[in-house]
Amino acid sequence: xxxxxxxxxxxxxxxxxxxxxxxxxxxxxxxxxxxxxxxxxxxxxxxxxxxxxxxxxxxxxxxxxxxxxxxxxxxxxxxxxxxxxxxxxxxxxxxxxxxxxxxxxxxxxxxxxxxxxxxxxxxxxxxxxxxxxxxxxxxxxxxxxxxxxxxxxxxxxxxxxxxxxxxxxxxxxxxxxxxxxxxxxxxxxxxxxxxxxxxxxxxxxxxxxxxxxxxxxxxxxxxxxxxxxxxxxxxxxxxxxxxxxxxxxxxxxxxxxxxxxxxxxxxxxxxxxxxxxxxxxxxxxxxxxxxxxxxxxxxxxxxxxxxxxxxxxxxxxxxxxxxxxxxxxxxxxxxxxxxxxxxxxxxxxxxxxxxxxxxxxxxxxxxxxxxxxxxxxxxxxxxxxxxxxxxxxxxxxx
Amino acid sequence: xxxxxxxxxxxxxxxxxxxxxxxxxxxxxxxxxxxxxxxxxxxxxxxxxxxxxxxxxxxxxxxxxxxxxxxxxxxxxxxxxxxxxxxxxxxxxxxxxxxxxxxxxxxxxxxxxxxxxxxxxxxxxxxxxxxxxxxxxxxxxxxxxxxxxxxxxxxxxxxxxxxxxxxxxxxxxxxxxxxxxxxxxxxxxxxxxxxxxxxxxxxxxxxxxxxxxxxxxxxxxxxxxxxxxxxxxxxxxxxxxxxxxxxxxxxxxxxxxxxxxxxxxxxxxxx
Numbered sequence: 010x011x012x013x014x015x016x017x018x019x020x021x022x023x024x025x026x027x028x029x030x031x032x033x034x035x036x037x038x039x040x041x042x043x044x045x046x047x048x049x050x051x052x053x054x055x056x057x058x059x060x061x062x063x064x065x066x067x068x069x070x071x072x073x074x075x076x077x078x079x080x081x082x083x084x085x086x087x088x089x090x091x092x093x094x095x096x097x098x099x100x101x102x103x104x105x106x107x108x109x110x111x112x113x114x115x116x117x118x119x120x121x122x123x124x125x126x127x128x129x130x131x132x133x134x135x136x137x138x139x140x141x142x143x144x145x146x147x148x149x150x151x152x153x154x155x156x157x158x159x160x161x162x163x164x165x166x167x168x169x170x171x172x173x174x175x176x177x178x179x180x181x182x183x184x185x186x187x188x189x190x191x192x193x194x195x196x197x198x199x200x201x202x203x204x205x206x207x208x209x210x211x212x213x214x215x216x217x218x219x220x221x222x223x224x225x226x227x228x229x230x231x232x233x234x235x236x237x238x239x240x241x242x243x244x245x246x247x248x249x250x251x252x253x254x255x256x257x258x259x260x261x262x263x264x265x266x267x268x269x270x271x272x273x274x275x276x277x278x279x280x281x282x283x284x285x286x287x288x289x290x291x292x293x294x295x296x297x298x299x300x301x302x303x304x305x306x307x308x309x310x311x312x313x314x315x316x317x318x319x320x321x322x323x324x325x326x327x328x329x330x331x332x333x334x335x336x337x338x339x340x341x342x343x344x345x346x347x348x349x350x351x352x353x354x355x356x357x358x359x360x361x362x363x364x365x366x367x368x369x370x371x372x373x374x375x376x377x378x379x380x381x382x383x384x385x386x387x388x389x390x391x392x393x394x395x396x397x398x399x400x401x402x403x404x405x406x407x
Numbered sequence: 408x409x410x411x412x413x414x415x416x417x418x419x420x421x422x423x424x425x426x427x428x429x430x431x432x433x434x435x436x437x438x439x440x441x442x443x444x445x446x447x448x449x450x451x452x453x454x455x456x457x458x459x460x461x462x463x464x465x466x467x468x469x470x471x472x473x474x475x476x477x478x479x480x481x482x483x484x485x486x487x488x489x490x491x492x493x494x495x496x497x498x499x500x501x502x503x504x505x506x507x508x509x510x511x512x513x514x515x516x517x518x519x520x521x522x523x524x525x526x527x528x529x530x531x532x533x534x535x536x537x538x539x540x541x542x543x544x545x546x547x548x549x550x551x552x553x554x555x556x557x558x559x560x561x562x563x564x565x566x567x568x569x570x571x572x573x574x575x576x577x578x579x580x581x582x583x584x585x586x587x588x589x590x591x592x593x594x595x596x597x598x599x600x601x602x603x604x605x606x607x608x609x610x611x612x613x614x615x616x617x618x619x620x621x622x623x624x625x626x627x628x629x630x631x632x633x634x635x636x637x638x639x640x641x642x643x644x645x646x647x648x649x650x651x652x653x654x655x656x657x658x659x660x661x662x663x664x665x666x667x668x669x670x671x672x673x674x675x676x677x678x
Contacts (some may be wrong), residue, residue: 033575034589036571186464186465190590193589293513307514
């Protein structure tokens, strides 16, 4: 069993990764947020209210579903799907925005801001803002707004304002820059709901804690189904919030292996991908030290993925730590393979996975056949694919 | 004594305040930057901050962002800026600083921060500002800077309380950079009354000179700020003048006129 350690330590480090690399203006806000969060975490009323919302509003616990036909088709290990696609708003993202929304109310903030790539986190933030009666501004890259028009419309229906970001690569990275710039000027009245386990401390820890409900439920559910823990956990990794949510509660269960699937894009040798851990180098972006796609001079390199949610040049520092220490393994799946995964799950199980989650499905297709039939894999089905149907149609996928 | 400290001593004797100017290296090209720097010094700047362009500058507003995009398109790199600084050092004894995102320092050359600090020392750099590094995260680089005689200038903000200001002052050398607005560069206007309050607080814990930056864009604002601070830092306004100029001659003329006008306004208010 790995030695019991504090993850992160008091300075927000997971080993050598994480920390707080921000302009001084934000430091007091981050210190305040950390203090408020730690107090909320200890307050039974906060936990009780969050779990009531999880249950009555979001529809949790989400099922752990034995994918019989997929398992038979692959002919190896037993495959379970953790159905985050059935969470309200269609992805795991709401777990975090309900948590942070509740915290924003507790801190007396009247406005929340968020960045979004695929739009799932934007929709989840807009949803929480509606529920908690908070003003909501979402920053979204111009490129992503085209790719995910319907999510833009959804956010507007939920009464959020969506601000188009035209700087840089006009995707998630730049939306995050713009949201941080907003927060530098507005922290007194505004809470910034970061959507993944990235950003400066305490965000990677706090978002993980809210997403850990995924792994905690999985643990209970798999014990009920199988009377034992799984052999392997599998999840896609962009920033990595669904993966950390699933992995973290199993951190000390050292017999449980973990595998994160990064976006291979056009192929990890082409340079057009989102594989920060597999292909990146240590660096500093968006307030933390982590593996980062960058050129030899330290300029952040544009990422690419068919799925907007994995199209990010960084990754959560806790994943970098798991990779460096060997606690989890990280692999890549290309755009093409992900589409195959999408089609296979749709046809065999009647479940359309988000293109992000399709990366995890594609990876399970690669490894399950070679595993013995008594082995158990849990795949995090982080979101549903409805949002991607347009994009697949446009691309002529049939 | 470093060049920055020396300059502040001279200014004190003359009863004048420091004028610090920021420009983005490589916008529109590095040759222009190299040509402009001596002109800016001659027009009355005490210290020049060379901005190393970064793909994702978090604390910067649209003007500096655009200048970085432009510079990066032209292929400017930290190494080329280092070489330019080396050449400038042979021509001037005035203090030159870098302002850089930490990732560019961290990823520099073969050995990251060690290579960066080595090259900076050889180039004759006087000071370094890393806006995304707070004193708590400076443990790796601070000892190297100190050993190399390069001043580490940390930032204090309107949101910083006394405890943080103490930490920031204890880690800083040369001067302390006070961020005059709650926001990014070149967007909001700073308010002298609020700045005054915070600077009084800073003065209770340190004898370092305090320079104000962010949200100061013209001679009038610079003059007002120089009544309360030991120096004034102007960035976006100068970067805009450089970007807007139609040709080389106009650019030099406009830059020199602007710097002179700020210098004059600041010197006129000296008490």
